[in-house]
Amino acid sequence: MSLLCFGTVFFVSIVNAAPVLGEEEEEGLYVIVNVDNTIDSVTINQLSRIFNKKVKKFENGVASLPVAQKSSRSVTRKFNKKILKKTVKQLKYYWARKMFSGSSKPPKSLASDMEVVKFVASLKNAVGYVSQKPNNKNVKVILIEP
Amino acid sequence: MNSTSNGIHRSLGRKYLLKRRLGFCTGVIGSLLLGGAVSCYASDAARIDALEAKVEQLTQEQANQGSALEEALSHVEITGYISLRGGKLNERGITYLGGVSDELSFSNETTFGVQLKAPVTEDIHMVLQLSGDSIETQAEVDWAFMEYQMSSSLNIRAGRLRVPGFMVSEYQAVGYAYPWVQTPLEVYGLTPFLRYEGVDFRYFTSIGDVDVRINPFIGSTSNQGLRIGQLIYANQDSQFGGIDIQVNYESVNVRVGYSKYEFDLKADSWDVSMEALIEGLVVIPGDPAIESSGIVDVIDQLAAGATATAATIAGLGDLVTAAFYTAEAESFTAQRSNYLNDSIMGGEQEGEYFSVGFSYDSENIVLMAEMIKGGISGAFPNAKGSYATLGYRLGSWMPHLTYATLKSTDDSERPALPEFEATDALWVAIPDVAAGITGVNTMIGLVNDTRNLSNPNQYSWTLGVRWDPLESVAVKMEYQYISLPGQSYGYVLPSAVVRGEGGASGFDEKVDNVNVVKLSLDLVF
Numbered sequence: 264m265s266l267l268c269f270g271t272v273f274f275v276s277i278v279n280a281a282p283v284l285g286e287e288e289e290e291g292l293y294v295i296v297n298v299d300n301t302i303d304s305v306t307i308n309q310l311s312r313i314f315n316k317k318v319k320k321f322e323n324g325v326a327s328l329p330v331a332q333k334s335s336r337s338v339t340r341k342f343n344k345k346i347l348k349k350t351v352k353q354l355k356y357y358w359a360r361k362m363f364s365g366s367s368k369p370p371k372s373l374a375s376d377m378e379v380v381k382f383v384a385s386l387k388n389a390v391g392y393v394s395q396k397p398n399n400k401n402v403k404v405i406l407i408e409p
Numbered sequence: 410m411n412s413t414s415n416g417i418h419r420s421l422g423r424k425y426l427l428k429r430r431l432g433f434c435t436g437v438i439g440s441l442l443l444g445g446a447v448s449c450y451a452s453d454a455a456r457i458d459a460l461e462a463k464v465e466q467l468t469q470e471q472a473n474q475g476s477a478l479e480e481a482l483s484h485v486e487i488t489g490y491i492s493l494r495g496g497k498l499n500e501r502g503i504t505y506l507g508g509v510s511d512e513l514s515f516s517n518e519t520t521f522g523v524q525l526k527a528p529v530t531e532d533i534h535m536v537l538q539l540s541g542d543s544i545e546t547q548a549e550v551d552w553a554f555m556e557y558q559m560s561s562s563l564n565i566r567a568g569r570l571r572v573p574g575f576m577v578s579e580y581q582a583v584g585y586a587y588p589w590v591q592t593p594l595e596v597y598g599l600t601p602f603l604r605y606e607g608v609d610f611r612y613f614t615s616i617g618d619v620d621v622r623i624n625p626f627i628g629s630t631s632n633q634g635l636r637i638g639q640l641i642y643a644n645q646d647s648q649f650g651g652i653d654i655q656v657n658y659e660s661v662n663v664r665v666g667y668s669k670y671e672f673d674l675k676a677d678s679w680d681v682s683m684e685a686l687i688e689g690l691v692v693i694p695g696d697p698a699i700e701s702s703g704i705v706d707v708i709d710q711l712a713a714g715a716t717a718t719a720a721t722i723a724g725l726g727d728l729v730t731a732a733f734y735t736a737e738a739e740s741f742t743a744q745r746s747n748y749l750n751d752s753i754m755g756g757e758q759e760g761e762y763f764s765v766g767f768s769y770d771s772e773n774i775v776l777m778a779e780m781i782k783g784g785i786s787g788a789f790p791n792a793k794g795s796y797a798t799l800g801y802r803l804g805s806w807m808p809h810l811t812y813a814t815l816k817s818t819d820d821s822e823r824p825a826l827p828e829f830e831a832t833d834a835l836w837v838a839i840p841d842v843a844a845g846i847t848g849v850n851t852m853i854g855l856v857n858d859t860r861n862l863s864n865p866n867q868y869s870w871t872l873g874v875r876w877d878p879l880e881s882v883a884v885k886m887e888y889q890y891i892s893l894p895g896q897s898y899g900y901v902l903p904s905a906v907v908r909g910e911g912g913a914s915g916f917d918e919k920v921d922n923v924n925v926v927k928l929s930l931d932l933v934f
Contacts, residue, residue, distance in 0.1 A: 308618055308659070317620045317657060319561040319613065326561050334880070348772060352805065352877045359881075359933045360586045362488055363524065364579030365536045365552045365566070 290394040292341050295380065295402045297387045300325055304406035310346050313390060315357065316367040321390075329370040330382050330391040338376070338394035346392075346407075489523040489934050492584030494591065496927035500920050504907040505891070506640055506900040507594050509925050518542070518591060520582040522551065532558045540582050551582070551604060567608045573624060573653040574600045576664055576766040576779055584931035588775065588809050588875050590885050591927070593796040594900050595815035595869065596779050601670065601760055605630050605649070624653040635674065640907055642789070643677040643754060651762075662768045670760035672785060677755040679788060679859070686856050687750040704748045704856070707849045708829070712741035714842045737835055744829060748853070752788040752823050752860065760785040775800035775807065784819065790863045791819040800875075807875045814868040815899065823860035826853045862906065867899025868892050873927075881933045889925040 294310065296302060302321050305313075312318045314329045321327050332339045334351045343349055349357065358369040373379050379391040384401035396404065494508070495515035504510040508517030522540030529535055538552035554568030571579050575597060580586045591597075607628015614621050627650035634641045651668025684690060689703030700706070719734035762783030769776040777798040784791025793816050800809030829849045836843040873887035893899045901923050 312615075312618075312620065318615055352880055353802075355880050355933075356586065356877075359490075359583060360580055362486075363490065363538075363583045363586060363933075364571075365524075365526075365538070365554065365556075368486060368526070 290338060290341070291396065292338060292345065292392060292394065292407075293396055293404045294390065294392050294407055295383050295397055295404055296390050297383055298401050298403050299387050300390075300403075302405060304408050306408045307346055310390075310407065311348070314347060314370060316361070316370075326388045327390055328386060328388045330379055330389055331370045331372040332376075332379060332392070333372050333374055336375075336394075338392060339372075341394075342392045485525060485527040487523065487525055489521070490583045490585060490932060491521040492519060492582065492929060492931045494518040494520075494584065494927065494929040496590070496925055498923050498925045500923050502904050503920060503923060504902055504904040505594075505923065505925055506598065506902065506907070507591050507925075507927075509927065510904055520584070522582060524552065529555070534558075542582070549604070562613045564611050565608065566611070569604055569606050570609060570626065570628065571604055572600065572602065572651075572668070573626065574666060574668065574762065575764055575781065576662075576768060576777070578603070583933065584885070584929050585881070585883050585933045588777070588798060588800050588807060588885075589811065589871065589873060590887050590929040593798075593811060593813040593869075593871075595813035595867065596764075596781050596794040596796055598815075598865075598900060599762070599781055599783070599792060599794050601635055601672075601785060602630055602633050602645070602647070604633070618658060620657045622653075622655045622657075624655070626651055626653070632675075635672075640902065642679060643674045645675070646673040647671060647760075649760075660769055660771045662766075662770070664764075664766040666762070666764045666766075668760075668762050670785070672758045672760060674755050674758055677753075679863075680753050680755040682859060683750055683752065683788075683856065686852050686859075687748055704826075704829075704849055704852050705745055707845055707852070708741055708745045708748070711831075711842060711845050711849070712738050712745070714839075714845070715741055718839065718842075733832070733835060737832055740830070747827050754785075754788045756787075758786045758789065760789075773802045775802065775809070782818070788823050788860075788863065790817045790865050791822070792817045792865060805877045807877075809871075809873050809875065811871040811873070812868070813871070816866050817864045820864050823863055825857045825860065829853060861896050862898050862902065864897055865899050866894055866897035867901070868894075883929075883931040885927075885929045885931070887925075887927040889927065890922065891925065892922045893920065 294305065300321070300323075302323050302325070305321070309318070309322060313321070313327045314331065316329070319326060331342075334340075334354075340351070343351065343354060347354065354369070361367050361369075373382060373391075376393040376395055376397070379393050380397045380399050380402055383389040383391045384399050493515060494517075495513060496505075496507075496509035496518075497513040498505055498509050498511055501511050508514075510517075520540060520542045522538055524536065524538040526534060526536045534556045536552050536554055536556065537550070539548045540551045541548045550569055551571060552569060554566045554570055556564055556566045558564045571581075573579055575592075577587050577592050577597070578600065581592055581597065581603070584590065605628040607626060609624055609626035609628075612623045614623075629646070629648045631646050632644055633647075635643045635645045647670050649668060649670040651666065653664065653666045655662060655664040657663075681690075685701060685703065687703050687705065689706045690701050691698045692701050693699040702710075715734050715738035719731045719738060722734060723731035760783065762781060764779065764781040764783075766779040767776070768778075775798070778796065780793070780795040782793045794814070796811055796813035798809055798811040800807045829846065831846045833843070833846075836846065869889055869891040871887055871889040873885060876884045878884065891899065891901060893901055896919070898919055901920065903919075
């Protein structure tokens with residue numbers, strides 16, 4: 264329980280840590296999974312490995328299907344910076360190596376929060392990130408732990 | 410495809426007609442549609458209803474098929490790359506095996522390719538990658554395999570695959586995917602071939618925060634060129650197997666690889682030239698066959714010449730002088746056994762390679778280092794190659810510095826032949842024999858130079874910068890200093906040898922160091 268509280272505190276601090284300006288002012292960063300997924304929290308490192316497809320399942324053993332947003336979205340920049348710790352160009356470099364070795368491709372990238380919510384709501388093993396707290400009973404926000 | 414779309418238009422057209430005219434005269438419509446065979450009865454209305462339903466159903470099916478096709482196509486991923494490379498070095502008549510010569514050229518090492526990945530079922534994928542470069546005249550299939558995802562941690566690939574010899578091997582043609590204009594030849598030049606037909610397993614597992622990929626592979630090659638840079642040594646069939654293990658923790662990647670080969674080598678230009686120089690070759694078969702003389706043939710002639718001279722002088726009564734010539738003849742005959750053609754590349758040979766690699770790729774610092782040890786038996790060079798690269802990202806710019814070294818470990822497999830010794834004073838007055846002695850030493854020099862060509866000792870420093878102006882574009886510029894210690898040519902050969910012209914003149918151009926400038930424009934899409 265105390266761990267959960269700590270997680271919550273940290274999650275809040277991540278979301279609020281960045282000095283934000285203009286349109287990004289009201290934007291947060293929420294990681295969402297399907298409501299049927301038993302997972303409640305994920306570490307930054309696990310999330311990064313899932314989105315880089317270095318691992319193909321969550322800690323609870325459920326196969327993971329990450330979904331991103333378009334690189335022009337500010338929430339994507341935020342996610343790349345805080346979670347993946349890479350710029351868009353560095354990510355492209357990473358995925359070029361993967362793809363041309365006949366390996367995995369980058370996560371599908373969708374155009375909006377809404378599409379991500381719809382995607383995650385419809386697929387049991389999906390995981391995505393959004394800028395606004397979603398209002399959909401089929402998805403749930405999970406905690407990001409350090 | 411055409412007939413399908415015509416079908417769609419036809420059925421759509423019919424439906425449109427039906428709807429417009431149904432209201433006023435079913436008879437006209439009936440005859441129009443059914444070729445005038447049916448007249449204007451009440452039952453026509455029912456027929457038309459049925460037809461309309463049928464058309465509706467067909468249209469729906471067509472639409473469904475269309476969307477199924479669209480759906481399938483939407484899952485086919487098409488990616489591609491272009492790496493336009495160019496360079497120039499500062500010594501005339503010299504070619505660096507990376508494809509750089511004394512004239513600026515953008516064609517030698519330019520590569521391009523396209524990759525398709527399509528799902529067959531949920532668990533099975535097909536990947537096809539075609540690539541081209543200026544050395545091979547037609548597109549090569551780099552990848553063509555089926556991949557079966559057995560579980561989230563294990564997949565099997567079968568078909569044409571690329572050998573995972575080093576850290577960057579699998580995407581060596583894709584310049585965008587690494588910092589340099591080209592992969593360091595001191596390490597990447599040692600790989601015997603790039604592609605094979607076979608099977609590999611890739612097993613993924615995690616131990617805590619450490620991710621591991623274990624990749625055993627087995628396969629064969631058929632009639633592939635065995636080459637270093639642009640220089641083809643032989644054609645080979647082979648069977649081989651190996652394992653590649655990669656361990657990843659956050660920004661750190663470590664890999665270890667081992668592979669073992671059995672080669673059957675054919676059409677070997679090394680063996681042909683060695684045989685011609687040492688033993689002589691049958692140029693035109695027959696009886697008597699016409700042969701080109703090798704070193705041993707010339708020595709036999711010289712020994713015969715010395716014996717004949719001794720006899721002539723003895724006939725003149727000068728037995729003391731004759732004894733000198735007899736001794737010389739015996740010396741020639743004794744030396745003949747020094748010139749053995751025992752350093753060959755052809756036939757059945759074995760190969761073995763061991764490699765380790767390390768990379769660290771953080772926000773700013775990029776570190777890469779690899780080492781390989783191994784080679785092929787026979788006269789092929791066995792060597793130890795390594796490099797280390799340090800780069801630092803400054804926004805879209807990344808300056809980097811690389812040190813690379815290559816040292817052959819089996820120079821004794823290509824021993825230098827000793828000089829042919831003669832007492833010059835005895836032959837001053839007999840120009841034919843004197844010329845023969847000079848000639849045989851020239852041929853010995855050629856053998857030794859050729860054997861030296863395959864003692865690839867060199868080291869190099871490369872200072873470069875990579876600039877990523879856009880998300881999928883990299884522009885690179887490099888300056889490289891290559892040093893070739895002692896008698897070694899390293900990978901810096903006389904252009905004539907690289908072009909396959911060879912000849913005595915080619916060997917005069919050994920240089921001790923060379924400066925290279927390289928440029929590239931790399932795209933992925």
